[in-house]
Amino acid sequence: MPRAPSLSPGALPRWLLAAGSAAIVFHLAAIVIPILDMPSGPWITDQGLRPADAPEFVHAAAGLSTLHGKYLRVAHGFHFVTNRPADIPEIQLEVLLRNDKGEVFETLRFPDPNANPWVRHRQEVLVSALALDLPVARPTSEVVPPPGQESKVWIWAVRGENFDNEPPPGPPPDRKVPLEFREIQQHRVPRTRDVVRPADWSQIVARSCARYLCRTYGAKSAEIIRHRRDPIPPAVLYARETPPQAFDELIASFGEMSQ
Amino acid sequence: MNTPKSTLTPTKPAAPASGIIASWVNFWFAPVDPVGLHALRVLAGLLFLFWLLPLAGQQQALFGLDGLFDAKAYVESSRLPDLPPHLFGWSATYLSANPVVLGVIFWVSIAAVVLFTLGVATRFTGVLTWVAVVSYTANPAISYDADPLLLMLAFYLMIGYLLLGQWGAGRSLLTRLLGPRETWLFHRPATGAAFGSGESVGANLALRLFQVHFAIAMVASGLHKLQVKEWWNGLAPWFYLNTPFGTTAERVQAYRPSPESYLTLFTLAAYLVLAWQFAFPAFAWRRGAWRAVLLGGAAVGWLACAFWVSLPLFGPILVVSCLGFLSAGEWRWLQSFVAEFPGVRSVLRRLSRVPDGSVLAGPKSGAVARAAAVSVGQR
Numbered sequence A: 001m002p003r004a005p006s007l008s009p010g011a012l013p014r015w016l017l018a019a020g021s022a023a024i025v026f027h028l029a030a031i032v033i034p035i036l037d038m039p040s041g042p043w044i045t046d047q048g049l050r051p052a053d054a055p056e057f058v059h060a061a062a063g064l065s066t067l068h069g070k071y072l073r074v075a076h077g078f079h080f081v082t083n084r085p086a087d088i089p090e091i092q093l094e095v096l097l098r099n100d101k102g103e104v105f106e107t108l109r110f111p112d113p114n115a116n117p118w119v120r121h122r123q124e125v126l127v128s129a130l131a132l133d134l135p136v137a138r139p140t141s142e143v144v145p146p147p148g149q150e151s152k153v154w155i156w157a158v159r160g161e162n163f164d165n166e167p168p169p170g171p172p173p174d175r176k177v178p179l180e181f182r183e184i185q186q187h188r189v190p191r192t193r194d195v196v197r198p199a200d201w202s203q204i205v206a207r208s209c210a211r212y213l214c215r216t217y218g219a220k221s222a223e224i225i226r227h228r229r230d231p232i233p234p235a236v237l238y239a240r241e242t243p244p245q246a247f248d249e250l251i252a253s254f255g256e257m258s259q
Numbered sequence B: 001m002n003t004p005k006s007t008l009t010p011t012k013p014a015a016p017a018s019g020i021i022a023s024w025v026n027f028w029f030a031p032v033d034p035v036g037l038h039a040l041r042v043l044a045g046l047l048f049l050f051w052l053l054p055l056a057g058q059q060q061a062l063f064g065l066d067g068l069f070d071a072k073a074y075v076e077s078s079r080l081p082d083l084p085p086h087l088f089g090w091s092a093t094y095l096s097a098n099p100v101v102l103g104v105i106f107w108v109s110i111a112a113v114v115l116f117t118l119g120v121a122t123r124f125t126g127v128l129t130w131v132a133v134v135s136y137t138a139n140p141a142i143s144y145d146a147d148p149l150l151l152m153l154a155f156y157l158m159i160g161y162l163l164l165g166q167w168g169a170g171r172s173l174l175t176r177l178l179g180p181r182e183t184w185l186f187h188r189p190a191t192g193a194a195f196g197s198g199e200s201v202g203a204n205l206a207l208r209l210f211q212v213h214f215a216i217a218m219v220a221s222g223l224h225k226l227q228v229k230e231w232w233n234g235l236a237p238w239f240y241l242n243t244p245f246g247t248t249a250e251r252v253q254a255y256r257p258s259p260e261s262y263l264t265l266f267t268l269a270a271y272l273v274l275a276w277q278f279a280f281p282a283f284a285w286r287r288g289a290w291r292a293v294l295l296g297g298a299a300v301g302w303l304a305c306a307f308w309v310s311l312p313l314f315g316p317i318l319v320v321s322c323l324g325f326l327s328a329g330e331w332r333w334l335q336s337f338v339a340e341f342p343g344v345r346s347v348l349r350r351l352s353r354v355p356d357g358s359v360l361a362g363p364k365s366g367a368v369a370r371a372a373a374v375s376v377g378q379r
Helices: A014-036 A056-060 A062-071 A117-128 A200-217 A234-238 B020-029 B035-055 B059-063 B071-078 B099-118 B122-135 B147-163 B173-178 B201-225 B236-241 B249-255 B259-283 B290-307 B314-323 B328-339 B344-352 B362-377
Strands: A040-045 A048-052 A090-098 A104-110 A133-135 A152-158 A179-185 A196-198 A221-229 A250-257
Touching: A014 A062, A014 B020, A014 B201, A056 A062, A090 A117, A090 A200, A104 A117, A104 A200, A117 B035, A152 A196, A196 A200, A200 A221, A200 A250, A200 B071, A234 B249, A234 B259, B020 B201, B035 B099, B035 B122, B035 B147, B035 B201, B035 B314, B035 B328, B059 B099, B099 B122, B122 B147, B122 B173, B147 B201, B147 B314, B201 B259, B236 B259, B259 B290, B290 B314, B328 B344
Parallel strands: A179 A250
Antiparallel strands: A040 A048, A090 A104, A090 A221, A133 A196, A152 A179, A221 A250
């Protein structure tokens, strides 16, 4: 095969060098913008710990990375979730599949202990989406809406908790008592304890998993039960004995969901 | 952008360039022996297979629109505020929810990655490989931190092979569309020529873009860690090692005899990780002993990810990406070094039917290595 002479850098025409350089600068800008266009923190503020917004000039230039982010998929903030190991609770799911008669005919576990490590890892990532709980605002005044106009909220409630009467001033829920996902009237939200609900993203993933499992196994409904353990603080090393609550599981049921 | 040339004669060193513009042009546009691009392709291809093959049989559950994260979930989550836009991209698996079609797409993707790894029609299979990597990292519910690094590898390799061999005359249309035949892993070069020896601006450009992007990723991730208290107090490794469901009271008890020693080790490890990440741009392009810092750090990261941290892909990606910083001369040296091991040379010779002394060892390959080193050393 005939061989062409060696190409030295100078052999590239100037217009090509200029165009290439412009493309490189644009590309570097497009990959750096999403890194800077991320909230930082949380920082200590007058309103407590809060994240700070990204710089405005970067936010204004965010459109430059649309091509790289949405289509080429090479623009990323590199704010890895796993950089915050102490904030990531671990989740395992127990899924009860029920038939038309309401009988449980199959119990599945995610991550599946029988799956290969790679599949199991992706399942771990999937179920970690169900970890995030958000606080529910407690009512600050006695506003009782007229019948039929009640505003409702979904919360993690202690199983058997009664919200029909005045909110009971009971103690915080025992972590060993299963929680259930319930819709209650907003003015019935307990005021004497912290009340949380699963994040919208968690609910979407839970419903989607339930639909898939119902379709796959021909189930009438699927009940997703979340087992959650919080990270174990290193302070346990200095206790005389490991506090048993360090290994407590918070069990919460997303309820029965169908296709 | 590949200019074939005889590599048996060392490249004549160019006049030393000076000034910012000359440095810029040399950094991005100097033609190099594409052996680094080829090596990165093979390693990345194996990595992609290592990632994708174990997911076989789970295509519908993990990637299908009727899977664990289904079409309805995409619609619902697209209405959520404050979700990063990169969560919602495109994927070949969105073409159909039919399990058979999904299976076909999966195995075509695997075939494309295998062919790309082997160096068959790299211009075409490089694009297919990138499409496959994008497609199988698109599900926002199962995406995790290593995925952007996979995407980087696939993207810049695609760019490299799209450009490789495009500059200059004498190429057939088929070669321009599919890529040069010389990229075939077991290609038998003409006597006296070395595999992948034609210098290429495209190979350099793609490798430089990858290197710069990866260095940015390392520093950006390090900066993010500084927003996290557990990295400042150095206790982050404790949490990676002692996962909530994986830790028992007995295991905690085992630390008790000397908690200070363990915590000293954990905090030291955390600060070494931070130091490695922040200093990455300072040593990644340096030769000599600094290679031990680059590759040693990556190897330690792999071991840590394999045995202690639940990040199975992160370690191999780290090692492959760091190997992407080796120069052509270093790759040639490594090639010769590996070929000295008993048995390796005969196996390689049998695989490629390479004539003695043409590629892997001997005085001629030494000339190749020196030529590449001189060429790369110009930068």
